[in-house]
Amino acid sequence: MNLTFYKYQGTGNDFVIIDNRDSILSKNDTKLFARLCDRKFGIGADGLMLLELPGNEEDDFTMVYFNADGNESTMCGNGGRCLVAFAAYLGVIKDRAVFTAIDGKHVAEIKEGLVYLQMQNVSEIEKHDSHLFLDTGSPHHVTMVDDIVNYDVANVGRKIRNGAPYFEAGSNVNFVEKQNDDVFSVRTYERGVEDETLSCGTGVTAVALSMHATKNTNKEEVTVKTPGGELKVTFRETYNGYEDVFLIGPAVQVFKGEIAC
Template sequence: MDITFYKYQGTGNDFVVIDNRDLSFPRENTDLVHFLCDRRFGVGADGLMLLNPSDKYDFTMVYFNSDGTESTMCGNGGRCLVAFAHKLGVFEKETTFDAIDGLHYATYNDGITNLQMIDVNNVEVYENHCFLNTGSPHHVQMVNNIGAYDVKTNGEKIRYGAPYFQEGTNVNFVESLNNDKFRVRTYERGVENETLACGTGVTAVAIAMYEQKQTTNTKIPLKVEGGELEVSFEPTENGYKNVFLKGPATFVFNGNIKYHGKANR
């Protein structure tokens, strides 16, 4: 099988992207997805996305974790897929597309994607952390000296521990910086390691910090390992609406790769 792919990254969160408007990609083949995301034997990525057709909207986003499993919404992935759709000429300035968590509106201008995320109606606040769903489930916990923090070891414990267990959660560690800015490091389920950025993760962090009165801003800059992102939202009596994730989405390279089955690995 000869596969044409594109590689994109959003603040270091990288993806294999495939134009699947003809629905030819065998999305049930988890080994193929895992191979393409493998950094030694394949292209290498945190995840894979298909740009599928949509009956009513510009396209449909289908997202897979790097382990080959189809997954929930990925914010940085969504931003990159918007950039890819723009490259293909699917839209000019603004778009609406389907994803597993519903409809998303986005704009693209000069390499910057501003992606509307789902409304958040519930933030569970506990003594030492918050939990909320921003298209994917997220545990948010503040720590000190985040630069030296062992994200993989501690994230793994929380991801598989009570009350999350096998279904798991993404885990975000946060430290407050000056001027209502926050630094975030994220352990992503499916990747089972720290990634350089997580879009739904920083969205969860921004809302959690506002909910916990760590900031009064509704437009929050966030520093991730791969760069800078911005989250804005509108608080309501029942939660948060008009939630937007803004940041760069960059084309890296494209090519063709042959897949012969499990013998590749």
């Protein structure tokens, strides 16, 4: 069978996307998903997404996300933004979307070429001596470093991802350097990809909230620079933590193609 696919990227975080509203693929075919994401033997991507029919009357579609290793994963922020752009391309939505992902319901809007994706509320941020830990739809370890450009993200990130207390389940690992009051640079080691990626949406969200929680910024709109480009995160601090959290940035179709599978 020849499978039609689309390649999207959001600040360098790249994805294979498949319109699966007709259930042409089984969600259990993890070996196929891993092969499609393989940069040597497949299309090449940090992850793969299926756009599927909505599960209720409120939603426009359902998001199903797989890591590059082929396993279904937790929420992907940049992936969610790219899937919204893809839904608009297909005509499933116009400029506003409601969809369900593995972490629950999301709303999104496309404005002036940017996708505004509402993330889940965050009620708890663990503060440790060397780092913070929080879940923004995916688990994130956040630590501040100096000279981030030359930091050994791959090796240090791999050790943290596989070490205590995360072990096999693992955590994404974000290394952050403050640029000014509301601008931070971040590099992320992503589990499932098992390497540094050019950008991570849930990681950028985790960084913005962590920097506010530790008083590194008092702004509720933060710019985060990744190796793949800039994203913005807006939020509102409440007695219950952080609400109205939005991840904002571009989502671009790179190409459409067919692959034998």
